Amino acid sequence: MTRIHISEVGPRDGLQSIDRVMPLEAKKAWIAAEAAAGVPEIEVGSFVPPSLLPQMADTADLIAFAKGLEGLAVAALVPNFKGAERAIAAGAEKISIPFSMSETHSLRNVRKDHAAMLAEIRAIAELVASRPADSRPHFEVGLATAFGCTIEGPVSEASVVRLAAAAIEAGAVEVGLSDTTGYANPAQVRRLVRAVKAEVGDGRLNTLHLHNTRGLGLANALAGLEEGITTLDASLGGLGGCPFAPGASGNIVTEDLVFMLEAMGYETGIDLEKLMKVRAIIADALPGEPLYGFTPDAGLPLGFGKVAA
Template identity: 50%
Template sequence: MTGAPDVHICEVAARDGLQNLDVFVPTEAKCELIDAIAAAGIREIDAGSFVPPKVVPQFADVDSVMAHALQHKRTATIGALVPNFKGAERAIAAGVGAIYFVISASESHNLANVRRTIEEQLDSFRAVRSALDALPVGGRPRLMGAVATAFGCSIEGPIKEAAVGRVARGFAEAGADEIGLADTVGYGTPGLIKDIVRVARSEVGPQMPLRLHLHDTLGTGLANAVAGLDAGIRSFDAAVSGLGGCPFAPGARGNIVTEDLVFMLERMGLSTGIDLDRLMRTREILSRHIAPRHLTGHLHEAGIPKALRSAA
């Protein structure tokens, strides 16, 4: 992978986008979706989660999906979310290029999500880091620590800056390669985005890569992305057709729409390396299996104006 774009986008539809659906998306459709995402030039794909099927039935086929996704590892980093050390062991065995380990800044959300305290989760993260360090250097997946509910929680409400800083610092001290700040339930606002990024940066230092994972619950998703850009962020998670949500925030809308984000960034003069026309075709794959109410996106509703198409 050469010629790094101005802004890096990780596509999370195959994992975060599908995990809370009430319908099982066939394995073949998941693989087709990942193929289409890779063909559009996406350089990082969150392809699934190594969790027990009884907890998230959508990922009962994660081994098969991941094996297929890894066919694209020469052009894209293929990653997986894990909730614990056992999940990380499965991800390592699968050969993923990135592991996303989640700890919530909200103690209540962390207990509801993974049934562990924040400190217990940090212990598990340290164990994952040790397991990776035991691997040959060239065979180690990148390890990202994701701070969930960094901008608010549907259980606890507003989250104190110190709570976010505590988890971010814990990740950094434990050896994270990157730290993500997640607006898990979509309560963030542009001002809050800047404040939390500033706090996290002060805790982890100038060299630690940071990324934003944004949801669009209150319609502020793209505005928050711009705020992130202003704060120096150049890596974002997004999902085609705005898929996603949080099981602890009923009715919450999904992730920011990848298609809309790419269009906005390119119109701002920032390269993404993504073929927007190809990315738009993922809607056809999704619409065969997912109810229209789950699929959003301004570009899909309005189309790309002909006068702007050459600049998109």
């Protein structure tokens, strides 16, 4: 049975996309409940300046809390070298930096062009390498807007392949493909995963970060699985988007993704009934905030999880 690694990004990608700030204790309850349901990795926040995203101001506190949860890998997003320094000081076990394949989006999102971003990646890689082996976080570069951009439109697949290779050359352990704007389709996912893997190696591309903006999130996830992807980002209740990409709406719903994988015979290690109960924490802390997902609304099919004779 193939194991698929689910990385929950709601506490970061979901909460950065709404105006209200979830109280710290509610975030802790959310993270603890997902860990108890068997979610193996949670991106608990980002080290963006609080003046830009006050929703992320307590990320260091969340890392300290989450590291006390048994079996949970604790991840954080960093926009730059300074953010990486803060994440490493806080004890993050995985750090990811967004590297927009659309240069216009990169300038809008982190105020750096491609050359400046590659220099930033190299500096962070050197910082990570300077740490003792037992406190060295896993460093991933997320290739944002890899499938298209709401500002530029289509993004050249050849450019994505070239920039993926440049990120690896600059010292990233791996790259992930991010459908930041919800533009991807399954054929495009298959084509781009194959092309990037062919350039950087199978082991250097394991992750897809998908949005469900046009309803293709799960179809795109399945296409990625068929090309050897083993890690999928998702957000509880489909919270998420990108504040700097107009029209980019929610991530794929963690509950629906886990249901699809388990129904297909993949192993996730997640108790789906426990996972769906976590939604109540968000609903209580953020009353009126829309939560998405077909599986939580419909419930699990009779006999789900039982092997037919």
